[in-house]
Amino acid sequence: MNPTHYLMLSALLFGIGTVGVLIRRNAIVVFMSVELMLNAVNLSFVTFARMHGNLDGVIIALFVMVVAAAEVVVGLAIIMSIFRSRRSASVDDANLLKY
């Protein structure tokens, strides 16, 4: 398998994640799309590590997973709190602050 294919897959997944963030309304789904973007980047890191023959990329991927886990904790706490007070997790409903 040519490593370039993995890079293309990674870019594709990153693109799907980006589109998800931009068009989905549910905050949880938006957040899942961000996680998809992070994991797409991980695939890139691992592929580049293989191409360069060093371990940096693999280690970075591990760091990214830990950071993503921490982000989940904070993100779900924030989304839960706004859902409980509004009974809605739609990002379109969060419209008190504007202009």
Place this chain on the structure above:
Amino acid sequence: MGSLTGTALLAASVAPAVSPKAVAPSVAPSPPIAAPSIDLVGVLPVLIVLGAACLAVIVEAALPKRQRFVTQVFLAVGSIIAAGVATVVLGVQGHYVVTFAGAIAVDSATYVMWGSLLALAVVAVPVMADRVIEPGGVFAAEASAVIGSPRAKQATAVATPMQTEVFPLALFAVGGMLVFPAASDLLTLFVALEVMSLPLYLLAGMARRKRLISQEAAVKYFLIGAFTSAILLYGIALLYGYAGSVKFAAIASAARAGGGSDLLLLAGIGLLVVGLLYKGSVGPFHLWTPDVYQGAPTPHSAFMGACTKFAAFAAMLRVLQVALGSMAWSWKPVLMVIAVISMAIGAFFGVIQQDLKRMLAYSSVAHAGFLLLGVMSITERGVTATLFYLLTYGFATIGGFNLLMLVRRGGLEAPRLADWAGIGKKSPAVAATMTIFLLSLAGIPLTSGFIGKVVIFTAAMNAGMGPLVVIAMIATVVTAFFYLRVIVMMYFAEPPATSVAAGGVEAPTVALPSTLTLVTIAVCAILTILLGIVPQPVLDIMHVTFPMLS
């Protein structure tokens, strides 16, 4: 000393692992893995702040509720001061080192950035502990309680003391901010960015009053922040793919040598810079700024406005100069356009704001445009000018935001422009102090903002960005309009009708803050004037360069 012990310890722990008996005697034993040098003394300020943050988490779990507040405030302010002292001592000694296997560069620039950041933090963090302006504290007593539930209502009604988790969160954010501009590889940069950002997201949602907009600010800040950190990370991945390493020095030499895929390099630079610009709330990436600054608890807005911006721009200086300096031809034209957009957005949207917190947010966008001029100069003077500007802007912003807390109506902040009408008659001290900060932000002589603008425009001029400086001056005039409008409002407008019977709403009153808040606002005001009159000592200290890393 620290470096020696660190190396010796690591070598001792590694040595048994690489001398196994299983290795055939004929094969020469492979050399022991070289332990990375770890200089704990060099990163002492960071260790103090992060250590205090961990201790504060334990305090939160171990101490009874009554004792926590005093302990936490003492720990937070004490550790920031201790870290500041350590920074000054190490900086004067000239303890320069690249440590943690090249992940953190502690050079003269780092010490100046740490010192300035800690100076801003030490005036921003104590205000979070104010329990006089708002009985119980500006932060929520129980951030997890459902809004409108009997529990939440009771917590607000009887002035239950605020959650003290605020202080460990603020300390973690400060720790991340310290590592962010010292990072000298992209992985450290990313981790520091997250350590700094995650507490900021949480703190934004913890206001005691107006809980709904506070939570909304937190959600917006978090979702956009997570999105941009993913973009930044993809930039890091592409740069790693280009250079085969995430170290700034390796990326710089790979870019200078050329030969790799330009697509990877240019796309990587673009995505990385977008992520950094977002944190600095620059130009078209500012959309979160007004909402978050307005919704977040005011002391937190001050903290974000000054300290986050400092960390973001300081990191931008290092990344763009050390790692991507040889690629300046590719990013400079783009940043020029972004700087103009940022100044235009900040100036023109600032003019139409009626809410002072939003106005200060747009002012932060405009100032980000000015700061980009210094970053783009890529000269020593540019670095000095940017750091000095960040410091002066930070003190004026912290002071300005914190004063907004004092004018209140019915127990809530009254940040509308109309609410500030006639404050000069009601409370000359508040009006006078606010005037100092606004004049500094506008860049009027004898305030620090003027010197900041002079040095940054001079640096940009010398770097051949004349047309950009002209645009920046026009933007300065426009921003001066909305700062001066507040001053006119305070001194020359009639206060709103005082009685409800006379057809007006209840007039806003001026609250008295705690002594600690009073002291920090006074320090901000004094420094704003002092840096405007005798800026030279600070400018001399800030005369630093980024040494090319080995």
